[in-house]
Amino acid sequence: MPQAALPWWNGRTLHVQHDSLRIGSACVESLAREHGTPLYVYHGAQVTDRVNAMHAALAQHGLPSRIYYALKANRFAPLVALLRSQGDVGIDACSPREIAYALDAGFSPAEISVTASCLSTRDLSYVSQSGCHLNLDTTSAIERYAALQPAERRIGLRVDTGIETGYGVNQKTSYARGKLGMMPEDFDAALLGASAHGLTVDTVHTHLGWGLRASDDALIARAFALVAELAERVPALTTINVGGGLGGRLVADDAPLGLERWAQLVADAFGHLKVTIACEPGTFLVAEAGALVVEVASVWQKRGVQWAGIDANFGTNLYAAHYGLPHEIIAARSPLGDAAHEYSIAGNVNESGDVFARDRALPALDAGDLLVLYPAGAYGSSMSSDHCLRGNFTEVLA
């Protein structure tokens, strides 16, 4: 088949071979038969490829770097063990239990960076005893943390540049101007406050957004320049942490910011500071390495809408219902088949908002058919719930 005829999702993880839909080297139908559905399948080789590509992109600019995998994206133990086996990947943890999870998985405190929201004194006490490095974004947390006489007295300050990037079209996906990070105007006071309380600021942190787009280029450059300007005021600066944000395609006409361009933007903004560049990729490392295999439970027509109900729901994967982000939906029986029908894809809990897609062009579907939702490796299983006791699913590393 000529390359041009293949859909965008046909790649390293999900691909069509001899008319059969595969994840890695395994056929979707056999995976579903062996493990049942709903089934999250993760292609380990794609994850390690992404780690290597990220290291290479930063190294190309001569930037000393550190990758902290954002555990919140996917904490499936075999996947975390795979990342651990890479040796040069740490963990970005956002809660005491994530720290504990990372320690149990074999990461040392020095390999764990903590950036969290709404830290209680109990949370801070746990971090303080763990010896992990912590990025903070409020005066209250700085003061309470310092009072605990933490083992690790160096901290980072997290900045909200106020510049909206990525999927940031609504309050569920935007990272600018919300609850996270301090305003640039408050940075100097936080720096002074930390020092007055005996803490050394060594890191400036920012997480610009989720799913950075190619069209965000100028905004990212502006946001990074603002962070660099703040960083220049930090006497003991060792690290700029640029958070996560690199994404991938969700549907055919997406244009995500490329890895090479991202590394260039990082180098342009921070290269002159001669410090370590830390980053916290979640989506970039695991999203496109994962697919969710589901079964069509029933098919019906109502008020002119053709529905296909599946054996999963917004408790299995929240992308559509919570964030309003689309998945590609592929019929396993006929992955390249004529998409001559339109289906709305419903989840199986008793909530009217439990809908994965509306009027999506697909081949004819029947109960028992398998569908693949893609990409599904990030913020899928890790955000699952058991609403209506319908939250069962299996995960495998393929």
Ligand SMILES: Cc1ncc(COP(=O)(O)O)c(C=O)c1O
């Ligand atoms: C502080 C921080 N770092 C890293 C990440 C991971 O982001 P992404 O999945 O976009 O790489 C997030 C996501 O919420 C975050 O809040």
